[in-house]
Amino acid sequence: MADSLRVAIGGLGAIGGHLARALDAGVEGLRLTAVAARDQDKARQTIAGFRNPPALVALADLAEHADVVVEAAPAAVFETIAESAIARGRIFVPSSVGALLPRMHLLDRARETGARIIVPTGALLGLDAVRAAAEGPVTSVTIETRKPPRGLEGAPYLVENGIEVLGLTAPRLVFKGNAFDAARGFPANVNVAAALALAGIGPERTMVEIWGDPGVTRNTHTIRVEAAAARLTMTIENVPSEENPRTGKITPLSILACLRGLTSTLKVGS
Numbered sequence: 171m172a173d174s175l176r177v178a179i180g181g182l183g184a185i186g187g188h189l190a191r192a193l194d195a196g197v198e199g200l201r202l203t204a205v206a207a208r209d210q211d212k213a214r215q216t217i218a219g220f221r222n223p224p225a226l227v228a229l230a231d232l233a234e235h236a237d238v239v240v241e242a243a244p245a246a247v248f249e250t251i252a253e254s255a256i257a258r259g260r261i262f263v264p265s266s267v268g269a270l271l272p273r274m275h276l277l278d279r280a281r282e283t284g285a286r287i288i289v290p291t292g293a294l295l296g297l298d299a300v301r302a303a304a305e306g307p308v309t310s311v312t313i314e315t316r317k318p319p320r321g322l323e324g325a326p327y328l329v330e331n332g333i334e335v336l337g338l339t340a341p342r343l344v345f346k347g348n349a350f351d352a353a354r355g356f357p358a359n360v361n362v363a364a365a366l367a368l369a370g371i372g373p374e375r376t377m378v379e380i381w382g383d384p385g386v387t388r389n390t391h392t393i394r395v396e397a398a399a400a401r402l403t404m405t406i407e408n409v410p411s412e413e414n415p416r417t418g419k420i421t422p423l424s425i426l427a428c429l430r431g432l433t434s435t436l437k438v439g440s
């Protein structure tokens with residue numbers, strides 16, 4: 171295990187908690203060395219049951235303990251985790267991808283320090299095909315997100331515009347615009363749109379529709395790409411996690427698959 175990659179995780183909620191348990195159970199080439207959480211007592215209890223308890227540290231100190239820093243916390247603390255990981259030249263894996271869009275200067279900083287920023291597919295699908303298509307001309311990229319109303323409740327855009335979703339009895343289009351504005355208005359709901367934008371033609375040109383839909387039980391994302399090389403239409407229907415209904419259960423699995431790809435001999439997909 172001496173030359174395995176050391177992994178630190180900021181946040182131990184729906185994503186970080188699942189990921190931490192999976193890493194502790196054993197993943198070839200990776201070992202969990204540090205975690206950060208808001209509720210220290212709860213975090214101590216969680217890691218006490220681990221086979222190899224990681225250090226419990228402050229968000230800004232995660233990068234001291236690891237080669238790879240996974241951000242799995244609210245967007246509000248994204249910068250603290252990202253800046254320290256990038257300053258130390260680590261591999262930074264963000265979950266709150268929407269928070270990266272207004273902070274693209276972090277890429278310049280990463281170029282200086284040798285850090286890498288690896289955005290996982292997360293709750294979405296098909297980013298391999300979108301990246302391939304974007305190597306050639308692309309006419310349009312759109313994403314339609316439908317969530318059960320409780321998966322959108324409290325989003326800043328809804329609050330600012332007085333849009334009430336909990337009582338909906340029919341689907342309602344609550345936002346239509348580009349990925350940049352979608353990520354700003356729904357920081358905890360449409361990181362998928364931000365990841366799609368980064369894979370393809372950028373946040374200004376990637377168009378987003380967000381629906382509050384009492385008829386769905388899953389967080390459902392459909393992406394459509396019109397490109398010179400191919401036309402793509404893909405839908406993923408995510409089971410909301412118990413801890414956080416905004417977050418699909420597939421998200422920590424996607425990040426785990428992404429981390430495996432950092433060390434595996436065989437890597438599938440672009």
Ligand SMILES: NC(=O)C1=CN([C@@H]2O[C@H](COP(=O)(O)OP(=O)(O)OC[C@H]3O[C@@H](n4cnc5c(N)ncnc54)[C@H](O)[C@@H]3O)[C@@H](O)[C@H]2O)C=CC1
Nearest residue numbers: 181182183184185207208242243265266292293358361417
């Ligand atoms: N990229 C993607 O496809 C997806 C991204 N996300 C995003 O990933 C992020 C994490 O999502 P979840 O795990 O569902 O959230 P969660 O709310 O279940 O967990 C967040 C964790 O961060 C911790 N935390 C909060 N403030 C902290 C602080 N100051 N210091 C240390 N820890 C702190 C909390 O204690 C909690 O354990 C969110 O920003 C969410 O929007 C969610 C789903 C999909």
Ligand SMILES: O=C([O-])CC(=O)C(=O)O
Nearest residue numbers: 293359361362389417418
């Ligand atoms: O993109 C997000 O932030 C979360 C999401 O829609 C999902 O998990 O399906």
